[in-house]
Structure formats: C-alpha cells, structure tokens
Amino acid sequence: MAALGPQAERTRLAAAGARSVTRAAILSGQPLKDVIKGRIFFALLLLALGLALLGLAALILDAVIDGRSMLSLDLLTNSASRISPETAGYANAIYGTILLIGGVLVMTVPIGIGSAIYLEEYADRTKWWNRVVELNIQNLAAVPSIVYGILGLAFIVRGPLDLGFILFAGSITLSLLVLPTVIIAAREAIRAVPPSIREGSFALGATRWQTVRRQVLPAAIPGIATGVILAVSRAAGETAPLLLVGAATFVTFDPTVFGDNGYTALPVMIFNNAKQAQPEFHVLAAAGIVVMLAVILLMNSFAIWLRNRYEQRW
C-alpha cells in the first residue's frame, strides 16, 4: 500500500482502533453500563406491575379478612334481612343482578352489533353525520355512570317513558351505560376481519349484506362476544346509576322485572349493608364484596377463555 498522508494515516489507525474495540467488546460480553441500564429498566417495570397488583391484593385481602366469618354457601341461598345479620344472605340480590344483566344482554347485543355493522360496513365516512356519531360514541363511553343514573331518572323512570322505579328501568339505564363499550368492541372485531375476505366474497357476486352476514360476522363473533361479556360484567358491578333509578331501598324479597314494589342488585345490597349501624352488617358487606369479586372474576375468565379458544389468526 502506498504511504498515506499523516491525516489519512491517523484516520486509518483510529478506524482500526475503533474496530478492534468493538471486536473485543463482542468477545468479552455486554458493557457494564448497558447491563445496569437494562436491569434498572426491568426493575422499574416490575415495580409498576407490583404497585398495581398491590392495590388489588390489598382490596381483596381486606374484604376476605373482614368478611371471613360470614363466608359460606348460605350467602348465596339466604335472602337479605335487616333484622338478623347472621342468617342474612344475598340470594335475592344475586337474583336481581341476574335479571338486570339479562335485560342488558337482550338490549345491548342486537343494538350494539347492529350499530357497529352500520358504522363499519355501510356508513359513508365522508358524510358529516356519520363522523358526528363516531365521535360521540367515544365520548359516551367516558361519561361517568352517575350521569346515566340521572338520565335514567329523568327520562326512563319519570319523563317520557315514565316506567316508574322498576327493574326494567334499571336494565335500560345500565344498557345505555355499556352500549358505547359494546359498540366499540364490536367495531374493533369487525374491523379486524381483513378486507381480502370481503373482496373475495364480493368477487363471487355476493351482496354487501350476504358478505356481512356470512363472512364478516361469523369471523368477528369471538371478538364481539368478548367485548359483550366484558361490558356486561362492568354493568354487573355498577351501583351509582342503580341507586338513582330505584334500587336504593333495602329489599328482602325476590325482585321481578316489571314489579313496582322495589328491586335490588348485588352491589347495591353490599352498599346497603355497609350503611347499617351494626358491625355485623359490615362483615356481611365484606363477604358480599368477596362474592361480587368472584362473580366478576368468573365472567372475565370466561371471556378470556372464549377469546383464546376462538381467536382467528389471519
């Protein structure tokens, strides 16, 4: 090689030096400061996760400890009682919750899926009213639940619908509350179906409805089901709106959908028990919390199992 000028020679040596440093570094393992940074980051992640779980664990432990003396299967079979806390249970409250959720399912599933299909498959996004609808569904999902309670009181219990303080009114109110969530979940599930499936269907001479009904919906059902179950399990735990639409009273009998002598639900009953003066009722309330958590955990686990079992991998 011809002799290089001094500048070029220095550059060449520097480059060679840099190369040799890198080579040595590869052979001797990761530099210490990278290892430390990696470990600190990992520790911070674990800390974040730990704090979240700690809060949840504290809640569950507190409820279990406070309510342990009353935790038995009698909770599920005895009805509420104001007089004797030892024999009180949550049977009628659980029954009320089941009726409420049943009503919510019946109303949100068709309306929610129908709205999602319209917004995803049929709506022309350039039209302003479709954009308004889309924006507002996101907003509605964020509205606090007590506002839905006030809405229910004003328009469903009284006002135009004037249904009175019946369980059905509670169902409608809860349906309004979770409908935006169901619509959003259904839209995501429908959007996840690849356009190539739709194109293949259209290319065979299918109409849009045939494509939606026979290709898109069946493929989106697992995602929709998961979204519905999660939304419904949220509805099962809502207390504030129910208090405003007629579940506030302490009810000891099994409610009916249209009966006007009052109704109750599990979260409301827990609240009522916690409000009582005697400490035995507080124990009962804690036990009720455990029951409630178990029910919600069961529903969410089912949703996750359903999603994993039927998840479509494209």
Next chain:
Amino acid sequence: MARDESRAETGRESREAAAERAAIAVRPGQFQQHAAGKREKVFELKGVEVLYSGVSAVKGIGLDVHRNDITAMIGPSGCGKSTLLRCLNRMNDLIPGAEVRGELLYHGEDLYGPKVDPVQARKLIGMVFQKPNPFPKSIYDNVAFGPRILGNKDGLDETVEAALKGAALWEEVKDRLDSNAFGLSGGQQQRLCIARCIAVQPDTILMDEPCSALDPISTGKIEDLMIELKKEFSIVIVTHNMQQAARVSDRTAFLMVELDADEDNRWGRLVEYDETEKIFTNPSDKRTEDYVSGKVG
C-alpha cells in the same frame, strides 16, 4: 389448403425460431393460428380512463378481449394494470371516489350502464387475487359459498367436486373437505380460490398476479391449470412476470407509466396490444421492445 398449411407450418417455425433467439421460453404448439374470421369478443374497451378522486390512474385504454383467450397485461409497477383489471368486474365500485370513463362493453352491452347490477356482473366475471384469500371456513364451505348465495342448494356435493377437479385440487383434498382452508399450502390455497371462482360458473376469470406470492412449482401448476381452463373460460391475467405472459397468453397488452408535462401526475397508458408472439418477438413500439428485452423496467 396444403399450401396454407405449409405456410402456416413455416410461419410457426420461424416464429418459434425467432422466439428462441429472443431467449424466451414458449410452449410447444402455442403459436396456433386462431380460427379465421371473427372471434367473439368478451370485452371491448375504447378510450377507457379510470380516476381515483379525480386523479387519473389509467388513460386511453382500447383493447378487445376475445373468448377462450388468455389475455395478459404486463408492464412496470404502478402502470395501472390491476386498476384496469378491476374495472372489468366492477370491483372499482367498492372504492369510494373511483370513476370509470369511456366505453367498456361486455358481450356488446355497456358494463357501466344504468341498468347493470354489479353484483350480477360479478357472478359472470370472476376474480382471483394476488394473495390467496380463502375464507376462514372449511374447504367444502369455501367452494360451496358461491353456489349457496346463488341459491343453488341442490347438488352442492357434485358442484364442489367438479369445481375442485377443474382447479386440479380434488385429489389432494378429497379426504379432508371439512378441514380448515388455512391448513393448505399457498399454492393449494390459490387453487382453492380458483375452484371457488369456477364453482359459480362464470364466463370470464380475471387473475391479478395469481402466482406472484407462490413458489415456482406451484406457479407451474397454476399455469398448466390456466391452459386447461382456457377451453371453458376466457381469462385475463395481470402479471409482473414476462416469461409467464409469454408462456401462457394468446394476446398481451403492454402498459407503461406516462408523466404529464411538469411531472406532477402520472398515469398508465396502453402502449401496444397484440398477439403474444408478436409482442415478444417483433413488437411495433420501441418501448415494448425495450421492456420485453429487459432494457427498461
């Protein structure tokens, strides 16, 4: 008659020799004389232009697709071949803002006329896409989907079997018709899509780069299939692969991108459309010659 035959014989030999010189593989017997006189035209395009939201994608397309031909469209990327193909079965209707101008006749009728229902048109003009897109259903249900939506519920088993045989897939899947279509290999999935397409008995099949996502062996199988299908259907194929166009097609259209004066807008234009052997051995336009000999694009 004998003189005609010998002239044809000589003509064929010299074309084949020319093709060999051009180093393009040809199929034995490919250069058949078409029947003298008129052949029925499936599509007639005159001055067709396609715009997306007011911007031209292709302009000035004039060509005729003949019955039982394989018509290929070749050209560099972005010259609008797929856009043009999608016009032929009104798939561009599904794209908001897409507009088709000019005259596009299907068996003499205006395909974009006010009385034409695109859904009905697509039952007669089928399409196979670049990436195989089987439905997330069983193999049987994939093929049966078309007949079912047509309302042909009787004899589905026979229809499915005939379609799968027509797509050269029957032997490989006859024992697992109920298994999920996604379990098939890429080449098998594409043949399944072809079976699905022919199950509704269209008269034309449009293929948008059907082999570009497949390996060479599957590609070969599908090319053989196309030659077979040609007997019953008319096929229009868009392909990036020049050799493929030379191997299978009877006529080839060559499209190129054109820029306007200030190089702001680009659109595709038809440069030359002729019998395949002419395009590949003796094209009229220099641009075609540059493209097929690999100098450009």
